[in-house]
Amino acid sequence: xxxxxxxxxxxxxxxxxxxxxxxxxxxxxxxxxxxxxxxxxxxxxxxxxxxxxxxxxxxxxxxxxxxxxxxxxxxxxxxxxxxxxxxxxxxxxxxxxxxxxxxxxxxxxx
Numbered sequence: 001x002x003x004x005x006x007x008x009x010x011x012x013x014x015x016x017x018x019x020x021x022x023x024x025x026x027x028x029x030x031x032x033x034x035x036x037x038x039x040x041x042x043x044x045x046x047x048x049x050x051x052x053x054x055x056x057x058x059x060x061x062x063x064x065x066x067x068x069x070x071x072x073x074x075x076x077x078x079x080x081x082x083x084x085x086x087x088x089x090x091x092x093x094x095x096x097x098x099x100x101x102x103x104x105x106x107x108x109x110x
Contacts, residue, residue, distance in 0.1 A: 023047070 007020035019029065027049040029035070034050035072079065 005022055005026070007022045009017040009020055011017050019035070023029075027035070027047070029049060034052075036048045036050040038046040038048065040046065
């Protein structure tokens, strides 16, 4: 059975607190790191280490995009316009689907 470790801290008059050492170690927090708070419907609050944009990056996608950028730069003659048949095929696949390019990609982004 996993052991539950509990810790507590006190709020100052300015609503600040010190994150207890056990929590800092568990979350691998260092100075200037950010903390992410998730508030669940039942009122429970979960603290986790915030993930930076750099950590969120997809290494496979980054490599692929770098490859594309390099290939386009080195071989611009390989670029082709989209064939009208391909454009029509894509339109037939998406039908009347409306796309909001400003909408969040997932419920977590709301």
